[in-house]
Amino acid sequence: MASSLTKDSVTPGTPGSEKTFFGHPRGLATLFMTEMWERFSYYGMRALLPLYLVAPGGLHLSAATATAIYSVYVSLVYLLALPGGWFADRVLGPRKTVAVAGIIIMVGHLTLALPTSGTFFAGLGLVAIGSGLLKANISTMVGHLYNGPDDPRRDGGFTLFYIGINLGAFAAPLIIGTVGENVNWHLGFALAALGMALGLVQYLLGSRHLNARSSHVPTPLSAEEKTATLRKSAMWAAVAVVFYAIVGFSGHYTLNWLLVPITVAGLIIPVMVIARIKRDKALDRVEQSRMSAYIWFFIAAAVFWMIYDQGGSTLSIFATTSAKNSILGWNFPVSWYQSVNPVMIMALAPVFAWLWLALNRRGKEPSTAVKFASGLLLIGASFFLFLAPLAIADGGHKAAAMWLVAIYFVQTVGELTVSPVGLSVTTKMAPTKYASQMMGVWFLAVTAGDATTALLSIAGVDLNKTGIVALQAALAAIAGVAVWMYRKKVKELMGDVH
Numbered sequence: 001m002a003s004s005l006t007k008d009s010v011t012p013g014t015p016g017s018e019k020t021f022f023g024h025p026r027g028l029a030t031l032f033m034t035e036m037w038e039r040f041s042y043y044g045m046r047a048l049l050p051l052y053l054v055a056p057g058g059l060h061l062s063a064a065t066a067t068a069i070y071s072v073y074v075s076l077v078y079l080l081a082l083p084g085g086w087f088a089d090r091v092l093g094p095r096k097t098v099a100v101a102g103i104i105i106m107v108g109h110l111t112l113a114l115p116t117s118g119t120f121f122a123g124l125g126l127v128a129i130g131s132g133l134l135k136a137n138i139s140t141m142v143g144h145l146y147n148g149p150d151d152p153r154r155d156g157g158f159t160l161f162y163i164g165i166n167l168g169a170f171a172a173p174l175i176i177g178t179v180g181e182n183v184n185w186h187l188g189f190a191l192a193a194l195g196m197a198l199g200l201v202q203y204l205l206g207s208r209h210l211n212a213r214s215s216h217v218p219t220p221l222s223a224e225e226k227t228a229t230l231r232k233s234a235m236w237a238a239v240a241v242v243f244y245a246i247v248g249f250s251g252h253y254t255l256n257w258l259l260v261p262i263t264v265a266g267l268i269i270p271v272m273v274i275a276r277i278k279r280d281k282a283l284d285r286v287e288q289s290r291m292s293a294y295i296w297f298f299i300a301a302a303v304f305w306m307i308y309d310q311g312g313s314t315l316s317i318f319a320t321t322s323a324k325n326s327i328l329g330w331n332f333p334v335s336w337y338q339s340v341n342p343v344m345i346m347a348l349a350p351v352f353a354w355l356w357l358a359l360n361r362r363g364k365e366p367s368t369a370v371k372f373a374s375g376l377l378l379i380g381a382s383f384f385l386f387l388a389p390l391a392i393a394d395g396g397h398k399a400a401a402m403w404l405v406a407i408y409f410v411q412t413v414g415e416l417t418v419s420p421v422g423l424s425v426t427t428k429m430a431p432t433k434y435a436s437q438m439m440g441v442w443f444l445a446v447t448a449g450d451a452t453t454a455l456l457s458i459a460g461v462d463l464n465k466t467g468i469v470a471l472q473a474a475l476a477a478i479a480g481v482a483v484w485m486y487r488k489k490v491k492e493l494m495g496d497v498h
Helices: 027-054 063-079 081-092 094-112 117-144 154-182 185-209 223-249 256-279 285-311 314-322 334-361 368-394 401-429 438-458 466-485 487-494
Strands: 005-007 019-021
Touching (some): 027 154, 063 314, 063 438, 081 094, 094 185, 117 154, 154 334, 256 285, 256 438, 314 334, 334 401, 368 487, 466 487
């Protein structure tokens, strides 16, 4: 996307105040491009991942194992956003942390490009670590560009930033997916590394336009805390090394020895974090009530993401063998399905923003609980719709590509009633003491949802079977009805938050 830099008057003291990016601080262009290239690398690799795992020319794993690995990976990315935010707050500050994250992601993609299974899983780990570090902090730096929450440009700035995310997500499967599927898997992963390298270079060149607050470490570790943290980290690392060395040398190691602990952590840690906040005696009565309401949204979001993220695994693996993957006689790579969601997001997000405002002016805007209930019903409907192509495939035929496009469309509409609304309500309902941590808590809903999918796959459940798809669809529908039935109770718990 070409940047539009024009002379404009902006708040004095804003870095790069002599120019703007579509009327916003110049630093937004730097962060926009950084996030666009990082998402390009991330979603390109993610589009290839399940296909490479099941391909005869790739790792040639079973669909269940591939889905488990994919789900554990996505779960880990969002789980690591929490320590990623802590690392910036206590050690390096957001600006340096994002630079380090970019380097780790780039090295991770290069490691994925090496043609061995051992380096492949090491590369996945590096990309997950880097993504967790970056995801938690780049949005924070966007906020630093504005004069507090009341700056009238703030919402527009985040909207532009969101467009950058989806531009990268849209282009990645078309470019990286095509090269990976049709030329060479590892060359595709290398292209993801190139994308991150481009983002990192422009970030380092343009970082002078960022707000000085982005370099600030809000609550730096004391010398004693640094020593204690390093000691604990070294101890747990040593325990892990010794444990896996024993398992490996004894001949008992299988992939599940790696997947199961991460999956269990992805389920337990979100529960522990929510419980710790809820039990905190420092929270006043109003904050306690809001947290009780927030638990409803958290569980609803976890169910939503459990199904939604299978668009990149279960649906993608189904398409490799059971869909025609052609429109009007024109064939396209399976990875291209992953571009459907971001292009629909860019088309529909402004429509939804307008719709909520229009309904609000008339006093008819649905409550947050109703929006979440709608999202759950829609994600359930998408899997009920999935039953049709599954039935076609069971009959010995290949399903038309438009069945999958329709599923992604319904899921995208559902996403727009849950994801932006969830981000907004998280910031509004956050207890003062946990204001900076609650966005990480929101990401843990994704972790919990994907960890559930991983656990099912590890247990050997075939997620492309009619019965399990129908069961998941019914679960989402029941959860949606439950949220709707208790909407008044949830609204009461939210207090004055709307």
